[in-house]
Amino acid sequence: MIELTVNGNPIAVPEGTPLLEAVRAAGVELPTLCYHEGLAPYGACRLCMVLVASPHRELVASCVYPVEEGLAVETDAPEAVTARRLALEFLLSRCPQSAVIRELAAGEGVTASRFGAPPPEKADELCMLCGLCVRVCREAIGANAISFIGRGGERRVGAPFDVQSDACIGCGACAEVCPTGAIWIEDRGHQRILHNWNTTVELHPCPACGRFFAPEPTAFLKEVLPETAELWGMCPECLRQRAARQWIEQDVVKPT
Ligand code: SF4
Ligand code: FES
Known part of the structure; x- marks a missing residue:
């Protein structure tokens, strides 16, 4: 110590x-x-x-x-x-x-x-150049989809060449860590639009309720995180309801 x-x-x-x-x-x-x-x-x-x-x-x-x-x-x-x-x-x-x-x-x-x-x-x-979005994308997600661009007063964060990023998986971790709310992500129908990065990713529908809820898993994610495949199978709400039904069926929880 x-x-x-x-x-x-x-x-x-x-x-x-x-x-x-x-x-x-x-x-x-x-x-x-x-x-x-x-x-x-x-x-x-x-x-x-x-x-x-x-x-x-x-x-x-x-x-x-x-x-x-x-x-x-x-x-x-x-x-x-x-x-x-x-x-x-x-x-x-x-x-x-x-x-x-x-x-x-x-x-x-x-x-x-x-x-x-x-x-x-x-x-x-709203961006004060803290770099948290760049670091979480690189260090935690491993996507490296965004970086600092320019110098001095023109310095900012963006995707390469400010065009659709093939590296972005649309996870939203950048917006999650941004301390000032500078990153605008919008789910519109079957698409997630990452406005700051000029990038749109397709969303995956829940097979149970049909709601589009998560980006389509990339081949990379399927390969490195096969144990999380179920996360993309159903939306969190349907997963919760399924687990509750299983508990009741197994007599773990009795309905009141
Ligand atoms: S967008 Fe947010 S997280 Fe990224 S550098 Fe700017 S303030 Fe930091
Ligand atoms: S320089 Fe230490 S928290 Fe930003």
Whole structure:
């Protein structure tokens, strides 16, 4: 175990733990937008800044900083608070319409940005480039269907060449992890439309109720996850009803 202090309170955590997790284990909450415990840290939003006061003095993004023996961490040092507020001002100036960012900013006492507003054509921008969608698609799903495109103010996330992606399986994990709700996915009849990625995938109908409910499993998924074939066989509601009927038939549950 690695021993350190957070705001003067001693704590011990396993080696390799991100400093952010140690801070949380010490009962201190920090704002985060680009961190997900199931994905590799990326350090994009800079909202988790803390001061390492000893043995060296350094402002660090705690999500990408592994714990070290004897660190003394201060989360409310003036430098750390200023860094977090600055990051929130940047985010507010990029995505002023994001309720999530506005709420986080207000929590740190930031209600306006000195960096101005986005240009009119980007006034509704919700993507703050945290990269969670790119990482979940690559690391958890293995599809690698989207990536960052462009540089500077033109940087954004998209599918290659902004055309229909053959790699996208339409799972929706990108929208699930997006902290600002920037990804628009719509089920329309037998199709799922991933508007941000200019991609449409066919949906699979439930053989019991006929409802289109999940993307057609790809050959890849059928091969690597054969045990999940049943997931595509029936929609969750029909699966639940079938299980309930089986329990009743097996006398596990008596109808009242
Ligand atoms: S679309 Fe959402 S998850 Fe993807 S980079 Fe933008 S804010 Fe992050
Ligand atoms: S949560 Fe650490 S940089 Fe975003």
